Amino acid sequence: MPKSKKQQKVHHKLKRALARDEEEEVLKKLERRIDEYDPAKDEDSMTQFEELPITEQTLKGLKEASFVKMTEIQKKTIPIALKGEDLMSTAKTGSGKTLAFLVPTIELLIRNKTSEYDGLTALIVLPTRELSVQIFEVLTKIGKYNNFSAGLVIGGKDFKFEKDRISKMNILIGTPGRISQHLNESVGLEVSNFQVLVLDEADRCLDMGFKKQIDNIIGHLPASRQTMLFSATQTDNIKDLARLSLTNPRRIGGNTLGVDGSDSQEVSLSSIPETLSQFYIRIPLDEKLDVLWSFIKSHLKSKILVFFSSSKQVQYTYETFRQLQPGISLLKLYGRNKQTTRLETITKFARSQHSCLFATDIVARGLDFPTIDWVIQVDCPEDAATYVHRVGRCARFGRKGNSLAMLLPSEEEGMLARLKANKIEPKFMNIKSKNKKSIRPQLQSLCFKDPILKNLGQRAFISYYRSIFVQKDKDIFKIDALPTEKFAASLGLPGAPKIKIKGGQGAKEKKNMSRKLVALEQTNDDGEEANDKGDKVRTKYDRMFERKNQTVLSDHYLNLAGTKKAQTQAEDEEDDSDDDFMKVKRKDHDLNLDELPDLNKPVSKRAEKKALSKKMSLTGNATKLKFDDDGVAHPLYELEDEDDFKAKGSAKDQKESFVSKETVAMNEADIEDMLTVKEKKKEKKRRRKEMERRMNESSDDEDANIEQDMEYSSGEEPDSKKPKWFQNDKHVKKNDDVLEIDEPETLEDLESLTQRLLQE
Template sequence: MGKKNQNRKESTLNRKQQRQKEEEELQKLQERIEEIDPVKDEKTFTRFSDLPITKNTLQGLTDSNFVSLTDIQKKSISVALKGDDLMATARTGSGKTLAFLIPMIESLIRNKITEYDGLAALIISPTRELAIQIFEVLTKIGRHNTFSAGLVTGGKDVKYEKERVSRMNILVGTPGRVSQHLNETVGMETSNLQMLVLDEADRCLDMGFKKQIDNIIGHLPPTRQTLLYSATQSETVKDLARLSLTNPKRIGISSDEEISATPESLEQYYIKIPLDEKLDVLWSFIKSHLKSKILVFFSSLRQVQFAYETFRTLQPGITLMKLYGRNKQTSRMETTVKFSRAQAACLFATDIVARGLDFPAIDWVVQVDCPEDTATYVHRVGRAARFGRQGKSLLMLLPSEEDAMLKRLKSHKIEPKFMNIKLKNKKSIRPQLQSLCFHDTAMKNLGQRAFISYYRSVYVQKDKEVFKVDELPAEKYAESLGLPGAPKIKIKGGQANKEKKNASRQLLALSKANEDGEVEEDESKKPKTKYDRMFERQNQTVLSKNYLNLTGTQLRDDKNEDSDEDDFMSVKRQDHELKEEDLPDLTIPVSKRQAKKALSKKASSASKGNSTKLVFDDEGVAHPIYELEEEEVFVKAGDAKSQKEAFVNKETALMNQADVEDKMTAKEKRQEKKRKRRELEKAAREEDISDGDEETVVTLGNADLDRDLEYSNDEQDEPKSKKPKWFDNDKNVDSEAQDNIVELDEPETLEDLEALTSKLLQN
C-alpha cells in the first residue's frame, strides 16, 4: 500500500510540474505576442518557427510540410495573435486558410479551452467543398492538440449532427446548416465563443446567405474576436464588417489591383471563337492534352451535364468528372477527392469550384463561357498556379464579348495573350452529337436543357455591354449541340417584369386613359370570378330560372316585357342625381408637379394612409392641432425648428427603445424554446435508458475524417446496442467478414454504377 501511495504522489507531482511548465511557456509566448509590432516584424517573420506559437501547433505544421510564411500569413497572423479583429483580402492561392487557423488554435490554447467548455471557435464557409478542405487542414495542423472539431454542411443527416455538435470546440460549416443548428439544436451554446471566422465573406453574400449570417451573428456574444476574409470590398461586405467587427485592422485592401491580382506564375491566353464552335474546340483541346490536369468552367449545370455525358460517350481518352451544386453530397465529395489525387483528368464544373478550393497541380483552366465579371475571372484562373506553381488559363470569347471583356480585364491590369487555333488540330464532333441526340431521347432532352440554360445565363447578366443575348446565333448553336432545331425559350422574371409587378395599378390605369380622360378596360385581361366563368359556358340555360334571376341574368329575349315572377331576389337600381364636383378626378395630371406627386409613393402617401391627429371646432369642422393652437402657447414652446427637432428626437428614442425591447423579447423566446426542447429531450432520455456505448467525439489528435465525411442517412440513425438481438445467437458470422462489408448508396446513374464496381473490385 505504501508503494502505491508513493507512486500516486509522484504522478500527481509530475502532473503539477507539467502544468506549471506549460503555464510558464504560455506566459512567455504571451509576452512575445505583446511585444510584436506587425509593421516592423513583418520582415523578420519568414518561417512558422519564428512565430510565437506553441510547440504542438508548430509540430503539426512541420508534420504537414508547412515551413515558410506567405505574404498574407506574415501580415495577418501577428495581428490576429494580438487579439484584434481583422478584415483581410489577398490574391487567390496565397494561403489564407492557415492565416486564420493558426491564430484560432492559439487563441483556444491561451484561453485554456477544454473539451468540456463547448463551442469556442466557429468557421463559416460559402460552399461544402471549401468547408471540407478547411476541416482537413485543421485536422492536419492540429493533430497534436486535444480540441474536438466538427464539420456541418448541407446534405448530411441533421439528426446525426445534433447528437454530436454540442460537444465540439471548433465547428466548421456552411451558413445555412450552422444557422439551423443555432436555432434548433438544444445543446449548442455560444456563450463561451472566443473566435468567429468568415471565410470568403463576399461569396457568402453573393450566394444569398445574408439572412443566415445575420442570424448567426445575432446568436454570438459581442466579446468575441472576428476574422473576416473577403476577395472584394463591396458595400454589402462593408456593412457586414460594421455589424460584426470592432475596430478591425485592415490588411491588403489598399487598392483594387491588389484585390484582383492573378498569380505571377500563371500564363493567360484567350481565343476569339463563334458560339457554335465552342464544343468542337473544347474536344480538340482535351484530345491534345490527354496527360494534363484540366479544369473546365461552364456557366450552368445543364451545360456541365450535357458536355460530361456526350464527351463521356465519345471517349476522348482521359478521365472525365463533373461537379456542380445540385449533385449529391457523397458524389461531390468523391469527385473532389478523386480530382485532387488524379495525375491527369478533366473536370467539368460550374462556379461552385471557383472559390478557395485547392486542387493540386492543375495544368490548365479553360473557361468555355465568359465570366460575369473580373472577380469571377480571377477566382477561376486562381485554381491554377497556386503557391508559386506553374499554370495556364484559356478564355473563350465570342466576337460580341471580346472588346468589352478585354477592356474590363485591362482596367485591373490583366492582359491575356491572344492564341491562334491551328486548323489541323481542330476536329468537329457535330455529326456524333447529332447521332447521339437522334438515337437517345434523354440526350436530346439534355441538349435542349443546356441550350435554354445558356441563354438564360446570358440574359440575366447585369453587364449588357459584354453579354448581348440578341446577337447569339440560336439555330447554329442548336445545330452544334446536335439538336434538330432551336428550342423555344420562355424566360420568367427579369427586371422589366419585376418593375411591372411592383408598379401601381392606378398609375397603369392612368397611363392607358384616352384623350377624354376615360380609362378603357380590357375585358380579356379583367380578372374573372368563378361565376363569370360559369356563365360563359354554352349550356348555361340548364341552371334554374330563379338562380339566373339572382345573378341578374334574364332568360327572356324581350327585354321590355315586365314580369313579376322574374323579380325573385332581384334588386332594381334607383336613379340618383350625380353632381360633377362629387366625382373623383381621374384625368391625367396636367402639371409636372401633379405628375410627380402621382408617380411618387412618398408624395402620394403623405395625404392618405398616415394617421393624423385632428381637432373639431364648434361647428364640427376638423382641423389639425396646430391650426387651433393659440399663438402665445406656440411661441412659448419655442420656434418651429426646435419643436420639430425635439419631436423627432423623442420619437427616435421611443423607436430605439422599442427596437431593443423587441430584440430582447425575441432572444428570450429563442432561449425559452431551447429550454423546453432540452427538457423534452431529457425526459425522453430518462424514459428510454439505453446501455449503448457513447460514440467518441472526433478530436484533432485522432480524427476519423472519412467516417464523418461519408456518413449518409442510410448508414445509421440510432446508436448500436451492446445486448445482442435474439436472432444474432443463430448467426455465426466472423468479425473479419463483417469488417469487409461495404455500405453504399443504391446506384442511380452509370457513373454511380462504375464507382460501385471499382469499390467492389478494391475490396
Template sequence: MAKKFSRQVKTEKRKSNRVQNKDLLLKLKEQIDTYDVAKEQPSQFEDLPLSQGTLQGLKEASFVKLTDVQRKTIPVSLKREDVMATARTGSGKTLAFLIPTIEALVHAQITEFDGLAALIVSPTRELAIQTFEVLTKIGKYNSFSAGLVTGGKDVKYERERVSKMNILVGTPGRISQHLNEAVGLETSNLQVLVLDEADRCLDMGFKRQIDSILGHLPPTRQTLLFSATQSDSVQDLARLSLTTPQRIGVSDDNEMVNSNGTSTVPDSLSQYYVKVPLNEKLDILWSFIKSHLKCKILVFFSSSKQVQYAYESFRTLQPGIPLLKLYGRHKQTSRMETTVKFSQAQHACLFATDIVARGLDFPAIDWVIQLDCPEDAATYVHRVGRAARFGRKGKSLLMLLPTEEEGGMLKRLEPIKIDRMNIKQKVKKTIRPQLQSLCFHDPVMKNLAQRAFISYFRSVYVQKDKEIFRVEELPSDKFAESLGLPGAPKIKMRGNTGAAREKKNASRQLLALEQTNDDGEVVEEENKKVRTKYDRMFERQNQTVLSDKFINLTGGDGGDGAADAEDDDEDDFIQVKRKDHQLVEEELPDMSIPVSKRQAKKALSKKLSSASKGNATKLKFDDDGVAHAIYELEDEADFAKAGDAKSQKEAFVEKETHLMTAADVEDKQTAKDKKQEKKRKRKEAERRMREEEEESASGSEAADYGVDLDRDLQSSSDEEEDESPASKKPKWFETSKQKKSQVAEIEEIEQPQTLEDLEALTQRLLQG
C-alpha cells in the same frame, strides 16, 4: 501501498505539467505583446511566437515557409485584434486564420467542457471540408474537439454532437440552423469568429443566415474576415461584425490588390483568350482535350445543365482522358468523391460550375478553361486562381463570343494581361455529327441537350452587364444544331423583352397615330370584338369537345349557325340568330331614381357641395365633453407659436426616432427571450424523455430479475412460440400494448339505483 504510491506520482506529474504549461503560456503571451509587426520580418513559422503543439503539427504537415498574407496577418491576429484581410487566390489564407484560431484557444485554456470557442464559416461544402482537413492536420497535437457541419448530412446526427465541439467549421445555412435549434450549443464562451470568402457568402445569398449567426454570438470576440475581393456588401458586413479592424491588403500601394479592388492573379499564370462563335465552342473544347491528354484540366460552364450534357456526351465519345463533373445539385457523397478523385488524379478533366471557383485547392492544375464568359472581373480572377497556386506554373484560356469581345469584356479585364491565341485549323475537329446521332437515338441525351440550350440562354439573359451579354444577338438555330438538336427549343423568359417592353412603354397617342391612314381616318379592325378568356379557351387546338358547339352558337368561321343547325338537328339542338334591334328612347321605361329638389340643388351647386371643404362632419368628444371634428386641423397661429416648420419637423423626427429605437431594442430583447425560452423548453423535454427511457429501462431490468422460477418448467412448445429474447428497453409497441392492457383491466359498472343494488355491488367488490 504500491497502487497508492503510483497514484500520487501521477497526480504530482499532472500538477507539474500544468504549472509548466502555464509558465510557457505566460512566456508566449509576453513575446506576443512585445512582438513588433512593423519591424519583424519572419520567413518561417518557427520565427513566430506559437505553441509547441502547433509548430509540431505544421512541421509534420510540411508547412515551413510563410506566404505574404500569412506574414502580415498572423502576428496581428495573435494580438487578439480584428482583421479584415484581402489576398489573391492561392496565397495561403486558410493557414492565416487557422493558426491564430488554435492559438487563441490555447491561451484561453479551452477544454472539452467549455463548449463552442471558435466558429469558422465557409461559403461552400467543399471549401468547408478542405478547411476542416487542414485543421485536423495542424491541430492534432492539441486537445480541442472539432466538428464539420454542412448541408446534405443528417441533422439529428450533428445535433447530438455539435454541443460538445470547441471548433465548428461549416456552411452558413447549417450553422444558423444549429444555433437556432440545437439545445446544448452555447456561444457565450466564443473566442474567435472566422468569415472565410466573405464576398462569396454574400453573393450566394447567405446574408440572412450570416446576420442570424452574428445575432447569437457575444460582442466580446475576435473576428477574422478574409476575402479575395472587396465589395460594398463586404464593407457593410465588416462594419456590423468587426470592431476597429486592422485592414491588410486593401491599400492602393499593396502588392496583392489592384487599385480597382480586384485581386491580381499570380505571375506564374499564363493567360490567353480566343474568339469563338457560339456554335463552335464544343468542337474547340473537344479538340483542346484531345490535344492535351497528359494534362490536368478544369473547365467552367455557366450552368449545371451544360455540365451534365457536356459530361454525358463527351463520356460517350471517349476522348481518352478521365472525365469528372461537379455542380451544386449533386449529392454530398458524389461531390466528395469527385473532389477527392480530381485532387489525386494526375491526368483528368473536370467539368464544373462556379461552385469550385473559390478557395478550393486542387493540386497541379495545368489548364483552366472558361467555356462561358464570366459575369465580371472578380469571377474571372477566382476561376483562373485554381491554377498556378503557391508559385506553381499554370495556364488559362478564356473563350469569348464576338459580341462579348465587342461589348468590352477585355476592357473590364484591362489590369490583367491576357494574350490572344489563334486556333490551328488542322487541330480543330468537329463532333457535330456524333452529337446529332446521340440525340437522335437517345431521348435522354436529347432532353439533356434541350435543357443545356435553355439554361445557357437564361444564364445570359440574367446577366446585369447588357453591353457584353446580348441575348437577342445569340444564334439560337446554329447553337441548337451544334448541340445535336434538330431545331431550337422555345424559351419563355420572365419579364417583358424587346418589342413587348417597347410597346408597353410607348405613348398611347403614338399608337393611335400609327392606326390612322393618309386621310387621317382611324383604321378599324374588321369584326373587332372584345376577346374574353372563354374565347381564348375555345380557340385552343386541344379543345375539340365544345369548339363546334361554340362556333355554331357564335356563327364563327364565316358560316351561318342556323344553316348548320338545319343540317344536323340532332347535334345542334340550340340555334341563335343574331339580329341588330333599333331602340326607341320614348318606348323605354323610366329607370331614373326619384331625387328631391333639395338634394338635386345641393348636388348641382358648387357652393353647397364645397361647404364641407372635403372634411368629415362627424364629431367626436374629448374627456371634457367638448365636441371636435374627426380630422381637426390646427390653426395657423397656434402652429406658428411652436416655431417654424423645419424645427418642428426635426423635433418630430427625432422624437419618433428615439421611440422607434427603444421599441426596436425591446423587440430584439423579446425575440431573444423567446428563443431562449424555446431552447429551454426543448432542453427540458429532452431531459424528461431521457429520464423516462432510463426509468423504463431500469423497470424492465428489474422485471427480468424478478421472473418466477416456474418459467423454467414450461414445455418446449411454449419455448418455440417465444424464441425472441426480451429486450431490456421496451419498444414503443410494447408500451402501447401495456397501456391497452391496463385500460382493459378497468371494468365499467352501472350506477346503483336502489338499496338492494348497492348491497349487491358491495358484496361483489368484497369477493373480487
C-alpha cells in the same frame, strides 16, 4: 524502498502541478512575444512557422503536414490575428489563406484553455460544402496534438446525427445554412464562451444569397469576440462588411478604407499569380464544343479544369464527350449533385494525374487542386472577380499554370475592358483551322439515337440563354447577338427549342425584397398602391368583392361559353401556355337568371349544412345510362309504359305465363345438373379403381422381391399363396394368443380391417 500508494498519489499530484506551472510559464512567454510584436519591424524577419509565438503542439502538427515556410499573407496576418484584433484580408488565390486563420484560431483556444465543457468557442463559415471539407481536413492535420474537438456541419448530411453531437464541439466548420439551422434548433449548442468568428470567401457568401443566414448567425453570437474576414477579392460595399460588427479592423491587402465607408471604390482585386500564363480566343458560339474537344484531344497528358455557366451544360458536355471517348478520364461537378458524389469527384480529381473536370462556378472558390495545368473558361465569367477566382485554381503556391478564356465576338470588347481596369491583360491566342475537328455529326447522331440525351441538350441550350439573360452587365452579355439556330445545331439538336424565361433581370433581388418595402415604393400620390404600369393595385379584398355567383356563372364557364366579356378578358391577359391553339367551343345556353337562387339572401346553418352534405350531392341528376346497338343512351333501369303493359293481357295471365316459362327453364336446368352429377360420380369411381389397380401391381412387385432376397433362419419356406393387399402385415399381426391390429390410416385400410375381423 518502493513508495506506498499514498506517496505515489502525492508524487503524481506534484508532477501535474509542475506541468501546469510549466505550461503557464510557456503561455506567458508567448503572450509577451505577441504583445511585443511590431508588424512594421518584425514582418520581414519572420519566414518560418517556428519563429512565430505559437505552441509546440501546433508547430509539431504543421511540420508533419509539411508546412514549414510562411507565405506573404501568413506573415502579415498571423501575428496580427494572434493579438486578438479583427481583420479583413485580401490575398492572391492559392496564397495560403487557410493557415492564416486556422493557426490563430487554434492558438487562441489553447491560450484560453478551452475544453469540451466550454461549448462552441470558434466558428468558421464557408460558402460551399467542398471548401468546408477541405478546411476541416487541414484543421485535423495541424491540430491533431491539441485537446479540443472540432466538427463539420454541411448540407446533405444527417441533421439529427449532427444535432446529437454538436454540443461537445469547440470548433465548427460549415456552410451558412446548416450552421444557422443548428443555432436555431440544436438545444445543446452553447455559445456563452464564444471567442472567434472566421468568414472565408466573405464576398462570395454575400453574393450567393446567404445574407439572412449570416445575420442569424451573428445574432446568436456574443459581441465580445474576434472576427476575421478572408477572400481572394474584397468588395468595398462597407454596409455589407460593417454589418458583421467588426471592431477597428486591420486591412491586409486591397484598399485601406475604414468601416465607416468614408470612401467608396467598387472592387479591389488581388493580383494574378506571376506564374500564371493567361490567354483568350475569339470564337463563335457554335464552335465552342468543337474547339473544346480539339483542345482536350491535344492535351491528353494534362490536368484540365473546364468552367461552364450552368449545370445543364456540364451534364450535356460530360455525357456526350464520355460516349465519344476522348482518351482521358472525364469528371463532372455541379451544385445539384449528391454530397457523397461531390466529395468522391473532388477526391478523384485531386489524386489523378491526367483528367478533365467539367464544373460550374461552385469549384471556383477556395478549392485547392494540386498541379492543374489548364483552366478553360468555355463561358464568359460574370465579372472580373469571377475571372480571378476561376484562374486561381491553377498556378497555386508558385507553381506554373495556364488559363484560356473563350470569348464571343460580342463579349470580347466589354470583357477585356473590365479585365484591363483591374490590371489583368490576357494574351490573344489564334487557333488554326486545321487544328479544329468538328464533332457536330457525332452529336447529331447521339441525339437522334437517345431521346434522353436530346432532351438534355435542349435543357443545356435553354439554361445557357437564361444565364446570359440574367447577367447585369449588358455591355458584355448581349442576348440578341447570339446565333440561335447555329448554336442549336452545334449541340446536335434538329432545331432551336422555345425559350420561356420567367422573372428576367433583377428577379432574384425582387424575390428577396421585403413586401412592405415594395408596397411603400409602389404607393402613388393619392396614397393608393400602383403597379409598374401605374394602375391601381387590386388587393385580395377588392378581388373578393368583385366576385360574381361563382357556383352559377364562374369565369371558367364564361371562358368556355365564349361570351364577349370573357373574350375581352382573355385578350388583356398574357397566356404563356404552348397549347393555346386548341380552344373548347360550346353553344350558348339560354339561362333564365330569374329562376336562379338569390345568393345575397342569408342562409341558415342547417340549410347550408344540408346543401353541402354528401347525400344531397348524390341526388338529383346522378343517373346511370347504357347504350344500345344504335348508340342511343337509355337509363340503366326503365319502367314500361302502362298502355304497353295492358296490351299484353291481364296481370294475372302475364304472371302465370311468366311462372310457367320459368318452371320449364328450371326443370331443364335440373336435368342438366343431374347428368353433370352422374358424370362426375362415374369419373370419380373410375379414378378410384385405377388407383387400386396401381397399388396391387406395386404390392405384387414388392412381394416378389422379398421372396427372392429374404433368407429364413428357421429354414421354413414362405407360403406360396400370395396374400391379398388387405392381408398385409402392415395392418394385422397375428400371434398364438394375441391379435395385434395397427391403427388404420386411410378409408381403404379401415375397410380391409373390417373384412379381416369378420373372417376371424
